[in-house]
Amino acid sequence: MLSRVRSVVSSLVGGLLPGPGSAETTGNGAGSATGDPGQTAARFSYGRPDFLNLNTDELECSADHMARPILIPREAGRKMPWNTGYAEVINAGKSTLNEDQAVCEVVFVKRSAEPITNRSTNGWSRTTGSVGNGDSMEADVQMDRMEDDGVTFIYWALFDGHAGAGASLMAANLLHHHVAKQLQGIVELLRSDAGNAPICLDDDGVRPRRPSGQASAVIRGVGSPPPTSPGTPSKTPMEKEVTQDALVIGAIENAFREMDQHIERDKTKFHVPGGCTSLFAMYVLGKLYIANAGDSRAIIIRGGEVVPLTGEFTPETERQRLQYLAHLQPHLLGDEFSALEFPRRVQRKELGKKMLYRDHTMVGWSYKTIEENDLKFPLVYGEGKKARVMATIGVTRGLGDHDLKVYDSNISIKPFLSCVPEVRIYELATQEHTPNDVLIIATDGLWDVLSNDTVCDLVSNFLENCDPSDPNRYTLVAQELVMKARGVLRDKGWRISNEKLGSGDDISVFLFPLHYGNRAS
């Protein structure tokens, strides 16, 4: 089984990359996207993930839209934690560069001795520097031990760019630093056994505050006066408990926001085109935090069953949010778009007739009489992969896109986009896992042509037939997934089984086993 796969891959890769059995040494990728954290204010040059370790020739070959070689980490290269597998392929020609970017890092967050240092114009505080530099394998089992002066997290991220590679390159280089910076402010709290987070911090550090007074007895209902009139401090305040999980989620949410503002700032000095979706998994203190802004997807396969970890943020899934904004701030539509959704374009000859529609309040559909305003182009239009906001963009959360305008107009789309991720938690340390239980993170290039169940079957069958001692098996299965989604080039384009169209998009897949999380806990 394995040798068959290797042989197939070898012919697909066409000698560009060393096969799993080879051990060539290669130069450093001159065009690599990884930068010294001290140089993050510089614009990032295009490259492939640093763990692929491509040289200049290989980088060039990787962008061959006809051959579409599948790239995997070379065995002799830098090891990723947890035996992480990875594979990627470029698109079939829709953009010159591969606009996906992938990052895998082990990051140590040092407790801040002094107030958190602000990012200088020149780079980052070294207290949040990455230590993922080659020998992290040994650190796996002990990695979430409470170190005296900080906490460590493992980070796997995918960024799917559009309209240029600039935003995805920036996010790939910097988002984990923003996460580290946000976590730095709460390292002390995460390390404590106190349980809930202190509501208010004293000037000199953490102060657990929980007044002993009774909660004020507010009767449910209306018309009763406020517990205290606005502005007057309450003597017996009610308090909400805030968990450590909620602190980490807040840190991740703020990291995305800071990252988005960072891109906006840097656009004044550099050329940072486009935007990108962002999806990462972060392992810290026994838990996996999955943060998603866009239409990439993460699933867990456990005991041969699928556990979905992410939602999807598209014009269809976020239609009501978009319509609500347009309803409240109609000037954002620029007098060219209608906030209502119709099942298809309305034609002028249909004025006065009844047509199905829905507004921001509705999940169902109803009929309305078509008026002049309904002839405008709909804010949200199209279905599935063809759905668009203002006929322009097919994804509604992510980073960048600050200058994105409707074609041939001055109407800005950014107000409708959100940079906030949905964060979910998977309590890894408290679950039992076998080496065949894996987490898969992939861009929509994979999921557009392979369903969760198909991926589950492929992965489960593949891993069952693998040599369990082969450290490359997770990369081999990632490679298998990319190959299945890309297909092979025939007369009529890229095809998968049954003559179905393969994915012409960039495809990137991380795949790693979960039992390391059990061992680490």
Add this chain to the structure above:
Amino acid sequence: MLSRVRSVVSSLVGGLLPGPGSAETTGNGAGSATGDPGQTAARFSYGRPDFLNLNTDELECSADHMARPILIPREAGRKMPWNTGYAEVINAGKSTLNEDQAVCEVVFVKRSAEPITNRSTNGWSRTTGSVGNGDSMEADVQMDRMEDDGVTFIYWALFDGHAGAGASLMAANLLHHHVAKQLQGIVELLRSDAGNAPICLDDDGVRPRRPSGQASAVIRGVGSPPPTSPGTPSKTPMEKEVTQDALVIGAIENAFREMDQHIERDKTKFHVPGGCTSLFAMYVLGKLYIANAGDSRAIIIRGGEVVPLTGEFTPETERQRLQYLAHLQPHLLGDEFSALEFPRRVQRKELGKKMLYRDHTMVGWSYKTIEENDLKFPLVYGEGKKARVMATIGVTRGLGDHDLKVYDSNISIKPFLSCVPEVRIYELATQEHTPNDVLIIATDGLWDVLSNDTVCDLVSNFLENCDPSDPNRYTLVAQELVMKARGVLRDKGWRISNEKLGSGDDISVFLFPLHYGNRAS
């Protein structure tokens, strides 16, 4: 078991109502809330549900806050469809009247021969009149047969009023008419076997429109020009398919909106105080549609397992929607409230310190430095049953409340409230059910003290020990639930087991078996 329960109930009810074994005849409830549909523009006088058939004395006794008699339908009274069980009790004194209202109706929706008649100022088109007048039991099995000129639905609804009984009375009398009116416009489509709804209706009726042209090939990504420039009809339009389910959901959503506007209109002529939550189950054409706006709850118990059917709409569950509105339209806060949430009230002495907060984008929490503006009262404040919008109202969806203001101010709360229900569908006809599989709809008076699982155990045990031929068994179990939630009056107030506080709220419970839906299909 049964006789024990009857004996307990009899002592609780205190002779006010006939026990399950008696068969007294009673007069019509003089204060009944049911009105002739032709007189709906009149203000509705207070009463209890018409199927309880209370006379004036009984009505008065039902409002005894010390005795809190549990009311159930009398055996000789009007039968409800599907052997529906019901029980209710008034609150322990928080309001003079029982602000819950309950409705059970069988409604025939006649196909409109002419364009839908507008509601006259004086009442309703008779084409949507109710036929739920006593002999609906016989109609059960055949009720969703396609009648030549219309369609029939069964409707169970609960309204939980606040700040007066006016809105809940209006909704109890009129919402099913609004539903019928909305359904009337689509009866023809629901009766057809065509599958999806026609997108555009011709002047002379229904026209299935599905142009044969290919969907236009929009490539996912950004920066590509719109399929057509705004305002120009597309030659090869993409079309969304709209199911019959989506039409019914749209009809229900619009019925709620119309009902809310109806209350607003009538307030110019009548005294219609307060607002109400609204929850109904509607059985039509083999499916149950559950529509919920508020914090009542519906669950199914099937095979001894709970199937939740509703979400809950409270300041906590809708925090982000409320904060988003305040963020976009800060003038709605009247310069007295802050859109940010804090875990407790901020005190002036904490200015300059770091405190946990979250805004409309955040699910997690983070620290911010307290500024002057943060000393304002938070838009959303409190936890659980004590959570409030603007320190005033504990429920964020429902009908009415058009004049609701923050105490001692001119700040209107209605803009933050939504009248739109969440609608879920239960495919009843395609599921197998035993006579012990039931749907339970109850106001928060029940759920505040009894969990889903507790209710499930109580109901399952009760029904297993019932005589399966007793037509009153569903009322008896509803009565049992109300009794368990209310408790008994002791020195220290109403208590349930373990000296826990019983519910001091109005409690109303519908409970009916689902196997009738299988027989009807």
